[in-house]
Amino acid sequence: MISVGIIGTGKYVPEKILTNKDLENIVETNDEWIKTRTGIEERRIKSENQATSDLALKAAEEALKNAGINAEDLDLIVVTTVTPDMIFPSTACILQDKLGAKKAAAYDLSAACSGFIYGLANASNFIANGTYKHILVVGAESLSTLTDYTDRNTCVLFGDGAGAVVLGPVANDRGFRSFELGADGSGGDLLKVEGGGSRYPSSIQTIENKLHYISMEGREVFKFAVRIMGSAAEEALKKADLNKSDIDLLVPHQANIRIIQAALDRLELSEEKCVVNLQNYGNVSAASIPIALAEANEQGRISEGDCIVLVGFGGGLTWGASVIIW
Numbered sequence: 452m453i454s455v456g457i458i459g460t461g462k463y464v465p466e467k468i469l470t471n472k473d474l475e476n477i478v479e480t481n482d483e484w485i486k487t488r489t490g491i492e493e494r495r496i497k498s499e500n501q502a503t504s505d506l507a508l509k510a511a512e513e514a515l516k517n518a519g520i521n522a523e524d525l526d527l528i529v530v531t532t533v534t535p536d537m538i539f540p541s542t543a544c545i546l547q548d549k550l551g552a553k554k555a556a557a558y559d560l561s562a563a564c565s566g567f568i569y570g571l572a573n574a575s576n577f578i579a580n581g582t583y584k585h586i587l588v589v590g591a592e593s594l595s596t597l598t599d600y601t602d603r604n605t606c607v608l609f610g611d612g613a614g615a616v617v618l619g620p621v622a623n624d625r626g627f628r629s630f631e632l633g634a635d636g637s638g639g640d641l642l643k644v645e646g647g648g649s650r651y652p653s654s655i656q657t658i659e660n661k662l663h664y665i666s667m668e669g670r671e672v673f674k675f676a677v678r679i680m681g682s683a684a685e686e687a688l689k690k691a692d693l694n695k696s697d698i699d700l701l702v703p704h705q706a707n708i709r710i711i712q713a714a715l716d717r718l719e720l721s722e723e724k725c726v727v728n729l730q731n732y733g734n735v736s737a738a739s740i741p742i743a744l745a746e747a748n749e750q751g752r753i754s755e756g757d758c759i760v761l762v763g764f765g766g767g768l769t770w771g772a773s774v775i776i777w
């Protein structure tokens with residue numbers, strides 16, 4: 452088996468900022484409530500002429516530059532998203548064209564906020580077994596398009612953005628050490644967008660019933676997240692034959708500071724060993740972890756040989772964790 456690692460990272464967030472103060476003018480909420488209950492202070496919102504592939508393109512270009520390879524060197528592009536440009540073609544195919552990655556196969560993968568970790572697990576196998584050499588994995592979301600800005604329970608949480616990584620062969624003592632993926636479909640109703648699929652195709656009724664927006668049982672999702680973040684990370688460490696004390700940096704899904712804090716408590720980690728940027732971007736679903744990873748890399752928080760743990764949870768319900776020796 453060939454060792455596979457992350458050889459480049461990149462991110463892009465749109466320029467437009469939606470602050471907690473801005474939201475005070477839209478729904479009955481306040482900055483203090485949002486900050487104390489979620490940790491979020493502002494989020495980025497895409498412009499009207501941007502689609503998810505446009506956000507993905509900028510993150511991908513940065514990741515390719517960071518990896519020191521060209522788009523033509525890519526063998527495969529995997530985009531993980533719940534907000535594709537359209538039903539089909541896939542956002543990965545649209546991105547493949549925009550990048551000029553002529554040699555690359557391309558497809559989307561959907562596991563909501565856990566999508567990026569599912570995408571890494573999926574893509575890394577093609578390199579490990581020698582099928583491909585360079586793969587682009589992108590988490591990109593335009594959650595503002597699914598957000599009901601009259602619903603204070605959800606509209607304070609979500610934002611737009613994209614993060615990307617390039618995977619490639621690395622030395623034997625580096626790269627992915629384990630993946631822990633899971634799903635509990637019985638919890639699907641806790642977090643969903645029902646409209647626009649084959650169950651409820653787009654119609655005037657689906658629009659009137661607001662089925663095209665995110666609906667969420669916040670408290671239930673919260674309880675699930677608190678339980679699963681710590682246990683998924685622990686399982687991934689166990690599979691890698693490593694301990695909590697080996698972690699140099701935790702890169703968790705950025706949904707709620709209280710969920711991240713619970714994971715830190717369970718993993719007995721200090722805050723300095725965790726990447727937190729949800730105050731700036733809110734929850735960007737599949738893009739949260741790759742944006743946080745790219746920022747940590749940019750800021751020089753990751754060194755060769757570090758033990759990095761990625762962990763996330765999301766709609767499905769789904770969860771995923773991975774241990775990487777950088």
Ligand code: ACO
Pocket residue numbers: 479480481484485488489563564565603604605607642667669670671672673676706707734736764765766
């Ligand atoms: N501003 C002010 N008050 C609010 C707001 C708001 N924005 N939202 C809710 N409230 C009110 C509620 O109506 C409730 O009032 P009540 O007691 O009179 O009914 C009160 O605040 C407390 O509400 P709770 O839901 O108990 O608040 P909680 O502490 O659980 O926080 C939150 C809510 C932030 C949504 C939390 O439950 C959470 O983070 N859940 C996880 C959500 C999540 O991570 N979702 C994404 C998953 S990933 C993916 O796949 C996209």
